Structures are given as C-alpha cells and as structure tokens.
Amino acid sequence: MLQTKTWLTETEELARELDAPDLVTIDASWHMPSEGKSAREEYIEEHIPGALFFDIDEIADSKSTLPHMLPPPEKFSSRMRSMGVGDGSRIVVYDRAGLYSAARVWWTFRVMGVDDVSVLNGGLPKWKLERRPVESGEPRGRTARHFTARRNADLVRDLSDMKAMLKDRSAEIVDARAPERFAGKAPEPRPGLRSGHIPGAHNLPFARLINKDGTLKTAPEIERLFEEAGIDLNKPVVTSCGSGITASVLALGLAEIGHRKTSVYDGSWSEWGADESLPIETG
Numbered sequence: 001m002l003q004t005k006t007w008l009t010e011t012e013e014l015a016r017e018l019d020a021p022d023l024v025t026i027d028a029s030w031h032m033p034s035e036g037k038s039a040r041e042e043y044i045e046e047h048i049p050g051a052l053f054f055d056i057d058e059i060a061d062s063k064s065t066l067p068h069m070l071p072p073p074e075k076f077s078s079r080m081r082s083m084g085v086g087d088g089s090r091i092v093v094y095d096r097a098g099l100y101s102a103a104r105v106w107w108t109f110r111v112m113g114v115d116d117v118s119v120l121n122g123g124l125p126k127w128k129l130e131r132r133p134v135e136s137g138e139p140r141g142r143t144a145r146h147f148t149a150r151r152n153a154d155l156v157r158d159l160s161d162m163k164a165m166l167k168d169r170s171a172e173i174v175d176a177r178a179p180e181r182f183a184g185k186a187p188e189p190r191p192g193l194r195s196g197h198i199p200g201a202h203n204l205p206f207a208r209l210i211n212k213d214g215t216l217k218t219a220p221e222i223e224r225l226f227e228e229a230g231i232d233l234n235k236p237v238v239t240s241c242g243s244g245i246t247a248s249v250l251a252l253g254l255a256e257i258g259h260r261k262t263s264v265y266d267g268s269w270s271e272w273g274a275d276e277s278l279p280i281e282t283g
Contacts, residue, residue: 007106007255008121008216009092015132017090018049024085024142025051028105029095029124030245034189042096046134048127052083053139054093054105056245066270067190067243068104070156073149076112080149084142094120094127098214103248107264113150119252122215129213155251157238157265162272166199166279171236171261173198174229176206176246177269184282190242193273196280198240204229206246209253222253236261243270 017023027047029039043053059079061069071079085091091109095102102119109117120127128134157165165171175197180186182203184196197203208225209217216222226233237254239247239262247264254262265272272278 007118007252009118010121011127011130011132014048014092014120014127020090022088022090024089024091025120026054026085026091026093026105027051027095027124028054028056028093028102029097030056030101030104032189039096039101044137046124046136048094048124049133049135050140051094052085052142056101056104059108066267069244070108070111070266073112073151076108077147077149080147081144083139084145086145086147089116089145091117092120093117094123096124098123098125099210099216099249099252101245103252104245107155107248107251111152111155113148113152119216122213125214154261155263157263159267159271159275162198162238162265163278165238169200171238172231173201173238173240173265174226174231174250175201175203175269176239176241176250177203178205179203181242184280188242188269188273190270193269194276194280196273196282197269198272199279199281201240201281202229202231204231204250206241206249209249216253216256219257223257226254226257233257233259236263238263238265240265240268240272242268244268 025048027043031037031039040053056068060071093102093105106117106119175182182197187195209222211217239250241247244264244266247268251262251264
C-alpha cells in the first residue's frame with residue numbers, strides 16, 4: 001500500500017514547533033475505570049508545556065449509556081472553542097502511555113472534520129526520556145477561537161451498520177482486544193458483558209502495532225501484521241475493541257499504511273457484548 005502522508009509527529013518536530021502560535025498540543029491520557037487513576041490529576045502534575053487536557057469521558061455523548069461515545073458535533077465545537085482550539089489550528093495529541101488513548105482523540109478530531117491532527121509518536125514517555133521540558137498546573141488560558149465541526153460519517157460505524165455487515169460481509173472486522181478476551185476465555189473488565197467476539201471478526205491486539213518505546217511500528221511492519229491476522233486490506237476495514245479506545249490505535253495504523261476505507265465501531269464490545277439478542281463467537 002502507498003503511504004502518502006504520516007499522521008505522526010516526532011518528538012523533535014514538536015520540540016521545534018512548541019511555541020508556534022497555531023500549534024495546539026493536547027494531553028489525551030485516559031485510564032480504564034478499574035485502574036482507579038485520574039488522568040486529569042496526572043496532567044496537573046506534569047504535561048508538555050502549553051498542552052491542554054482533553055477529557056475523553058466528558059467530551060462525549062452524555063445521553064448515551066455507553067462509555068465515551070462520540071459527542072454531537074455542536075458539543076464538540078463548543079468544548080473546542082472554550083479550550084481555544086480553532087479552525088486552522090495544527091493539533092498534536094499525546095498520552096502518558098506512549099501510544100494508547102491519543103489515537104482515540106486523533107480519530108475524534110478526524111470525525112469532526114479536522115485533518116491537521118497528528119499523534120505524538122512515543123507520547124510523554126519518549127518526550128521525558130529525551131529530557132525535554134514538562135510543566136505542572138492548570139492549562140494556560142487560550143483565547144476562545146471559532147471552531148467548526150463537520151462530521152465525517154465515513155469514519156464511524158454504528159450497531160445497524162455492524163448488523164448489515166454480518167449479512168453482506170462487505171467489510172473486514174478487526175478486534176483490538178487481547179486474544180483471551182477475543183476468544184471468550186477471559187472475562188470482560190466491564191460488568192454485564194458477555195465474553196467472545198462479533199462473528200467473523202479477526203483479532204489483532206493493538207499492542208502488537210507498538211514498539212517497546214511506545215512508538216508505532218513502521219508501515220511495512222503494520223501491513224504485515226494485518227495480513228498475518230487474515231485481514232484483506234483491499235476491502236473496507238472496521239476496527240472494534242472494548243469501548244472504542246484501542247480500536248482507534250488500529251485505525252491509526254491503517255491510516256499510516258494508506259488504507260483509505262477504515263472506520264471505527266464506536267459502541268464496540270460495550271454495546272455488542274451487552275445485547276443478548278446479538279450473535280457472538282468464541283475461540
């Protein structure tokens with residue numbers, strides 16, 4: 001596949017551009033509720049200078065019972081305006097894990113029509129390893145900016161899309177969860193969910209796309225991993241996981257290899273696994 005553009009920003013590039021007036025750095029760190037950690041408190045303790053905090057659970061659809069579903073465009077626009085993110089901003093997203101929840105926020109911006117958004121390759125761990133500066137405290141105030149969200153529906157799939165796909169097999173479904181959860185041998189971390197996967201889905205655990213230092217593997221390595229997982233890259237690909245966070249890591253990997261028809265199943269297993277009327281497979 002032809003890779004025409006990278007969606008990654010390297011640490012040295014960000015360090016060079018950190019004071020550029022049109023650049024917005026965003027800390028998109030997030031933890032599973034069961035971990036009992038506060039990403040916001042960690043942000044207050046230390047973050048890349050000038051970075052804003054993006055609360056994945058708050059900048060979400062508050063009417064949905066599912067975790068951190070995409071917010072309506074008007075809510076997203078309103079939050080971005082008040083944070084000082086505007087039309088024409090160049091956005092670099094990172095997280096404290098290296099490469100994890102930043103991909104979800106990168107994908108969210110793309111769904112909202114923003115193309116000038118990238119993920120910091122290696123995130124905060126690589127930044128700190130290179131002894132680059134960090135600061136603490138509340139985010140620096142930015143002037144409110146006009147932000148226009150234009151939802152790109154091609155990047156998202158919902159439950160009705162997934163049901164249709166089961167019938168017509170029009171796309172490849174790839175699940176980013178760990179093999180034991182995919183196979184139904186390990187319980188789900190969220191209560192009330194069955195164990196297993198969507199029938200016909202392939203399994204490619206998101207961590208396989210990431211190097212030990214938290215950077216994304218090269219495009220040829222990523223392409224090989226998808227092919228080894230049995231995914232036909234000539235077809236549209238829908239990524240899924242527990243709640244749409246690590247599915248976005250797979251979406252980032254697919255974007256890096258130039259795959260044009262990738263979408264994320266926003267409800268993911270939190271939705272499918274909870275609905276007793278839907279078929280599941282194990283093994």
